[in-house]
Amino acid sequence: MAKQISELKLGILGGGQLGRMLIQEAINYNLTTLVLDPDADAPCKHIANYFENGSITDYDTVYNFGKKADIITIEIEKVNVEALEQLEKEGKKVFPQSRVIRLIQDKGIQKQFFKENDIPTAPFMLVNSKDDLTNGKFPFPYILKLRKDGYDGKGVMKINDASDVENAFQAPTLIEELVHFEKEIAVIVARNANGDVKTFPMVEMEFNPEANLVEFLISPSTYPESIQERAEKIAKDIAAALNITGILAVEMFITKHGDILVNELAPRPHNSGHQTIEGNYVSQFGQHLRAIFNLPLGDTRSISNAIMVNVLGEKGHDGVAKYDGLEKILSIDGVYVHLYGKKYTKPFRKMGHLTIIDQNREKAIEKARFVQQTLKVIS
Structure with missing residues (x-):
């Protein structure tokens, strides 16, 4: 007889806020959670059943940690894929699958995957170093992205003209045509091992211009149904082409001409889905657990309008975190606070989110703008 979900051990590579919120959902299933993270004070430390302080990029550490779990998942893509491949060979279940993680880790391979599978995306070119940027094959201006290790806006640069090339990344990169977009959107899709697929309603995002990360999200979108259906179909097509098990966040642009172009993928719970905890019948974290344990997928419909605001560390503050304005925002109806358990703040560090x-x-939206201006993380 197959084991019930509450009899299984879930290993999570990464112990940050995504792992923390996944554990908060896993507790409802009586799941045993094991976490590996390089930060001895990671947000997951005090709520996981087992916490191990160690590198998630070291082969032996990841392999030995993985042997303790029945199912292994990730909260960040920068993990040792070779160890996960070996664990899969030995019968461990890894979701998303190691081949999916390997593809996502390299933005160049990710772009080629889009091209090979007719997924709409901006024109691009792969280069090995900044010396290759002077060959004139790609018109200015363009976006330059590191193929590996870019995260939360890091590893992304706009190249306006030849003078900017001098400061470009000296590493394998991806050149991408500058997209004049009207809105950045996202669709989260879930797929279980049976092949059942469900998407969450499309959301609209606003990015912090300095940190280049999401700081304001509106759900559900009010774009025409035809655009929303196209975006959801693209997400489903990608999930099917990847044959992924788990959650997949698909970040996209809507151009001024109404075209939809895929920007990047994240094969895990994602910042663009935090509002689902209160705003949808099933959260992205609950859906991820359902998918990787091959359970029926939940109802993704919106319960209400939901605005997600990222709580970022203030500029000029570096030290023990203090939350200024918390009482003021809690006096407003419909405000839900999620702090991530991070002791120290620094400029633009993700310290929590509000729904x-x-x-x-x-x-x-009016309440969210007030909340965004009122709650400050200082030191």
Whole structure:
């Protein structure tokens, strides 16, 4: 007889806020959770059943940790794939599969995957070093991205003209045509081992111009149904082409001409899905657990208008975190606070998020703007 979910051990590579929120959901299933993270004070430390302080990029550390679990998942892509491949060969279940993680780790391979599978994306070219940027084959301006290790806006640079090439990355990179977009959007899709697929409603995102990471998200979108259906179909097509098990976040642009172009993928719970905890019948974290344990997928419909605001460390503050304005925002109806358990703040560090719920979309946005301006993380 197959084991029930509560009898299994879930290993999570990475102990940050995504792992923390996944564990908070896993507790509802009586799941035993094991976490590996290089930070001895990682957010997951005090809520995991077992916490190990160690490198998630070291082969032996990841392999030995993985042997303790029944199912292994990730909260960040920068992990040792070779160890996961060996664990799969030995019968361990790894979701997303190691081949999917390997593809996502390299933005160049990811782009080639889009091209080979007719996924709409901006024109691109792969280069080995900044010396290759002077050959004139790609018109200025363009976006330059490191093929590996870019994260939360890091490893991305705009090249306006030849003078910017001098400061470009000296590493394998990806050149991408500058997209003049109207809105950045995202669709989260889930797929279980049976091949059942469900998407969450499309969301609209606003990015912090300095840190280049999401700081304001509106769900659900009010774009025409035809655009939303196209975006959801693209997400489903990608999940099917990858044959992925688990959650996949698909970040996209809507151009000024109404075209949809895929930007990047994340094969795990994602910042663009945090509002689902209060805003949808099933959260992205609950859906990820359902998918990797091959359970029926949950109802992804929105319950209400939901605005997600990232709580970022203030500029000029570096030290023990203090949350200024918390009482003021808690006096407002429909505000839900999620702090990530990080002791120290620094400029633009993700310290938490807030979800604002209201049946009136404009009121939800108005409340969220006030919350965004009122709560400050200082030291």
